[in-house]
Amino acid sequence: MNFRKLAGWMLAVILVASMHGRLAAQTAVDGAIGGSVRDASGAFVSAAKVTIRNNGTNAEETTTSDASGSFRVIHLQPGTYTVTIAAVGFESFKSEQVEVTVGSLTDVQPTLTLGASNETVEVSSAAPIINTINNDFTTTINRHDLEDLPVNNYRWSAYALQAPGVVESGGFGLLSFRGQSTLLNNVTIDGADDNQAFFSEERGRTNIGYSTPKSAIQEFQINLSNYSTEYGRAAGGVVNAVTKSGGNQFHGEGYYLDRDSALASFNDFTVETLQPVPGGPFVSTHVKPTDIRKQDGFAFSGPFIQDKLFFFFALDRFYHDFPIVTVPSSPANFYARPSANLPDGKTCPSSTATSPITATNDPNFFADNSACTLQTQLKLPTYAAGVTDYINGQAGLSSLLGQANRFADQTLFFPKIDWQINERNHLSAEANRLRFISPSGQQTNVTAQYGTQSIGNVYARDTWGIARLDTAITPSLTNEIRYQYGRDFEFAGPETPTTYEHNTLLQPQGYTNPIGIPPNVSITGAFQFGTPTFYPRPAYPDERRWQVTDTVNYIRGNHSFKFGGDYIHTNDLAENISNFYGAYSYTSVANYLTDYYQSLNPATSNLPGHYSTYNQGFGPLGFEFQTGDYAGFVQDEWKIRPRLSLTLGLRYEYEQTPGAQLPNPNLAQTDSFPSDKNNIAPRVGFAYDIFGTGKTTLRGGYGIFNARLINSTIYNALAQTGSPKSQFQTPNLTPTSGPLFPRILSNSAGVTPNVIFFDKNFQLPQIHQADLTVDQDIGWNTVLSVSWLGSFGHELPNFVDTNLPAPVSVTYTVVNSNPKAFSALPNNAKYTANLYGYAVNAAGKTSTGEILRPNGAYGSITDIVSNINSNYNALVFQVQHRLSHNVQFQGSYTWSHTLDYNENNTTFTNSSSILDPRNFHLEYGNGAQNIPNRAIATAIVTTPWKASGWKSYLVNGYELAPSFSAQNGAPYTAAITGNPTALVTSDFSTGYVTGVSSGYTGTGGSSRIPGLERNTFEQPRTILLDLRGSKRFTVREHYNLEFLAEAFNIANHQNVTAVNTTAYTLGTTTTNGVTTNTLTQFLANPFGAATNSNNNNIYTPRQMQLGVRLQF
Structure with a gap:
């Protein structure tokens, strides 16, 4: 892109448009007042003096109406204003309560009557409820x-x-x-x-x-x-x-809010399991963990110097005491105890067993088979010995579960100064300071599948300041310059290990962990403990940004021009390596306990382990880099006719990315970072007052909008180049190639690193948006609206592994063993899919001479591309009733549909987010944010009566405010569990294939069921009804004391927040010497069954909050 040509083109647009001749101009921080002055006959009145005064600060702006009676005053702080209009031969017009809101024009349509100019007609003027000017x-x-x-x-x-x-x-x-x-x-x-x-x-x-x-x-x-x-x-x-x-009068408020779980309801899925008697049975009970939230603070404002210098100050503290309940992912299996004896005539499974236990002949098969596994793998003399070891090991793991202390504490203060330097210049400066600590606060849900000391401590320090100067150069030309500097410093770290973790992971028999921080241990069907895989995070990130913006507004005739530029400089320091302390993964508790007991015994501590995979990260802890965001914009708001307004605009953006820090000389693409310079974004809109009555409007528009390249994605491309000095992860090591449990690797010798790079054609995300709205004023301060919304995404980010072997064809047979359970696929149906893998023999061993990946020096080589498209269409019905007769309400219903090619919503990168890189069209389906139906309604109702005397304390000042929402549940995809290991194929001479990564296609990407689109299923609908009631007392003139009570999810509706998405298990079965690849119905937990509800910051069990607020 030629920047000089672009700048010249934008300037030409301004000059050509200005030749046409006033309309509203408002910026991101203020609003405007405008309208047309007419006499009683409807004729325009020109040369009328318009004075607009801020009721809070007495700051005044003046202008005159033009030949068409139009006037506009811009750069007005949101608030209440008095508008006075005077013209020779007419009585003056005055309206004292004109509200200005951010980003909008308040339309005033004064009618002057003949009379002496020293006479004033005062009116009560509210902004028109119908928007006849703005198209957004x-x-x-x-x-x-x-x-x-x-x-x-x-x-x-x-x-x-x-x-x-x-x-x-x-x-x-x-x-x-x-x-x-x-x-x-x-x-x-x-x-x-x-x-x-x-x-x-x-x-x-x-x-x-x-x-x-x-x-x-x-x-x-x-x-x-x-x-x-x-x-x-x-x-x-x-x-x-x-x-x-602040303003010329002192104002303030103080508040205290208290929410206590003592007044809350239970969550059906919050269960704590304890062992009251050592060695005895486990007992599960529903619990209601402590949840105490306290918020208090005050705000105070007023003048330092009347009409000149003003201040505002707010101080706020929030404290949240919310112990976490740590639980296993499959409680029924985890807490199941082996039988003292196997069923009569049955033995543990083995290659020589003639009558082994199965899920059919042993009702306690899971636990009994776990004891059998210990007996076999530890070479114990009897099944009873396996039972004893399993129960003891189960008790040790259970000691890591239960309630753990957790709290969050934060303080905020916000000072602001406004200085009316003179009638042409206004300066404001503000700052915001946040300090936040939360021990065990890394996970914020009520329950989590972690050990009690494996959650993690988080901290945040956020400080920023803004200075802004508004200058009225002439009545029609204004300038705003704004500067900001801020630092967002977030960091986190592990907690002190428990005694069990210390003895098991840090100092077991004959070994001392060299780092002094335990590795992570994750057990399928149980939980994870040790150190979370995403630590350390000493700076995550430490981000410093400064921004400068300049905006010019120029009014000429029926045009209001706005143009300017913006620049943001960002310095990011991020320090994090996944799996830095090592990470063991186990498919069962029995396999973990085998390694646990082996590590305690000197005679067996050097035997190979039974974990499924081991991973560890190596390399520099973090990187520091800079980005620069440039932008230029121009806009013309053109009042073509009294009934028709047109908005024309253009924006240009460019994100300057850093250069490579550790380029890989063997992979030239790692030395290239995006430089997308074609982000020209035109925007056009209109607003048409159809009948000229201000009661029926048609508004619409179209525009192109560009987003940023996220800095965490840049970070991965900087850090993971495959260079010897870069960050990298071990592949999935097995007991034959990985360390002995619980040891960690001392170096990265022999590790094949993964690589991440930007595609040479990478573009920034771009969305084309359009909408069309009809507004109708139906009286009683109420408007009905119908809108169509459309968004069409292009060049959205995606991640594709380019170092995959040629795929082979694998056919799966569906096995639905329980006809009463949900089955997404027909029984005995056959599905063929690509599998990206390498040849193995029947035992799963790699065949001699086979190359796992085309470039054997590396693992995945991920190309960051921008090839995702999306589309969104919605029909919106709205009703809005502005506060009158003590009632305000608004509601909307949205029908929408989101479709895309698997838009990736993740930060950083992943190796492959798609199912099959050779068949991209399989990705098309419902979007991850597809919520087809959503209804919202809110209202504020106050008591209409005004009693006096002592009665006023009893009957005045009541308010009721409900808030309701209902929508379809979140979409989800039916998935397959298990990894492709030693599957049958006719494409390799050995007849067997194993995927180079996880997932049933072996790419490490999606594991959704073949033949089903993404996000085919929906969680149950969610419904929320919140209610606030309050009573206000007038303590003395201008002092109001309010007592309030709030109920959230007052109906205690069980809003499901998680379901089991696993429908089938990947594996093989051999019958009469013939091996078949199978997709076997997953029965451990029914597909689609709710696994949690009301377990996040939006959806909670019914909670009550009490508070008090003093305002003056």
Whole structure:
């Protein structure tokens, strides 16, 4: 892209448009007031003096109406204003309560009557409820909503879920707009970027309670499409918040909120299993873990100097005491105890057994077979000895489960200064400081499949500051320059090991761990303990950013131009290596206990292990790098006719990526990073007042929106080049090639590293968005709207392993052994699929001379490509009733459908996210954020009566605010468990093949069932009804004391948050000497069965919160 040509073209657009002749201009941090002045006959009144005064600070702006009676005043802080209009020969017009909201024009249509100019007609003017000017599809959450509507999640941005087209993803606070990835959004505060570039989330991420005090937020706007060219770096949605400012009067509030599990309901899936008597049976009981949340703080504002210098300050503390309950993934099997004796006539399975126990002839087969496994593998003399060892080992593992202390504690303070330097210049400066600690807070759900001391401690330190100068150069030309600096420092680390972990993993018989930190041990059907595989994280990340933005607004005739530029410099230090302390994986408790007992006995401690895989990471702990985000934009808001407004805009973005730090001379592609310079994004929209009455409008638009390349993806390409100095992981080592349990490798000798690189044609994500809306004012301050929304994604990221062998054909036979259980596939059906693997003999040993991968020096060689397309279509019905007669309500119903080619929603990279790299069309199906139906309704109702005297304390000041949502459950895919080992194929001379990686295609990617599309199934629907009730007392004039009670999920609806997605097990069976590949019905846990509910930050059991708030 030729930057000079681009700049010249943008300038030409401005100049050509300006030749046509005023319209609203507002930025990301303010609003505008405009309209047309008419006389009683409807004729336009020109040269009328318009004065607009901020009721809080007395700051004034003046202008005059043009020949068509139009006027516009821009760069107005959100708040309440007085509009006065005077013209010779007419009585003056005055409206004292004109509300300005962020990013919007407040339309005022004054009518002047003949009379003396010293006479004033005062009117009560509210902003028109119908939008006849702006074409964007937005929802504004005002201060009334923030203060009075109940929201379970403490984040102010969680209110964005009230907007149609927005759904949560995963229950941790991440939002999907219009079916797109949660990583494609942009959050801004006072126009400044409030994102973390490394993970593409709001600063502080989701472990913290919230990153900015809600008491400091004036209001915010949710932009779903057709938003201003001033907004960028987002292909999903933009959430733009404006903070409060001080005024000429002192204002403040103090609050205290208390939520206690003593008033909450039980979660059906929160079960604690204990062994009351040593050696006795395990007893499971439903428990309600402690969940205490306390939030308190205050906000105070006022003048330092009347009409000149103002302050605002907020302080907030949030404390959360929420012990975690650690549980096995399959409690029924994990806690099953072997029988003292096998069934009569039955023996342990072996190659010589004539009557072995099976699942058919032994009702306690799982536990009995586990004892048999110990007897066989430890060469114990009797089955009874196996039972004893299994029970003792089971007790040791159980000591790692149960409740563990966990809490989160954070403090926030937010100071802000506003200085009206003179009538032309306004300066504001603000800062935000967060400190957060959470021992055992790495996992935030109520239950987790970890040991009690294997959760991890997390910390966050987030500090940023913004300075902004607004200058009115002339009445029609203004400039805003903004600067921000911020640091988001997050880090985490392991907890102190338990005695069991110390004796088992750090200092077993004859061995001392050289690092002093235990490896991870993960057991299928049980849990994981030791150190989590994702540690260490001493900086994850330490991100420092500075941003400078300049925006010019110019009004000429019927045009309002806005143009400017933006630059963000990001310095990321990230320190993390997966599996750094080593990681053992076991397919059963019995296999783990075999290695456990072997390690305790000097005579057996050097015997090969029984784990399925071992992994360990090596290389430098982290990398530091920089990125630069450049942007330029231009926009013209053109009032073509009194009934028709047109918006034309263009935005250009460029993300400067770092150069390679450790290029691999043997792989030239590792030295190349993207330089996508063609991100030109035109946007056009219109708003048409169909009948000229302001009661029926048609609005629509189209635009192109680009997102960032996430810095964590860049990090992986920097760190994993296959160079000897880079980071790398061992392949899946087996007991024959890996260490003896519980030892770790001392060096990486013989390890074939994985490689990650960017495709030479990589492009940044791009979304084409369009919408069309009809609004109808039906009276009683109520509007009905019908909208179509469309989003069409291109060049979305994907990861493909390019170092796979040629596939071979493998046929599977479906075995549905229980006709009453769910079966996704017909019994005895045959499915043929590609398997990327290498030849082995019948025993699973590698055949001599076979090459596992085309480039045998490396494992996976992952190409980061941009080849994913997506499309989203939605029909939205909305109703909105503005506060009148003590009632405010709004509701919406959204029907939508998201389809894509497996859009990847992960940070960093993975080796292969697709099923079969040779058949990409198999990926087309429902998107991960496909929620076909979603309904939302909120209301605020206050008592209409106004009693006086002592009666007022009894009957005045009541308020009730319900919030309701219902939607389809999250989509999920039927999956296969097991790895492709020694499967039958006719393509190799040995007749057997093993995949080079996991998954039934051997690529390490998806393990979904052949013949079924992605996300075919849905979890049960979710329903939430939250309710807030309050009573306000007037303590003295201007002092209000409010007592409130909130109920979240008041109906205690069991909103399912996890289901079993495994439908079949991959394996082989041999009958009469003939081996067949099988997909056997998975019966240990029924497919689709709920495994948890109400277990995240969005969905919880019924909870009650009490609070008090003082406002003045």
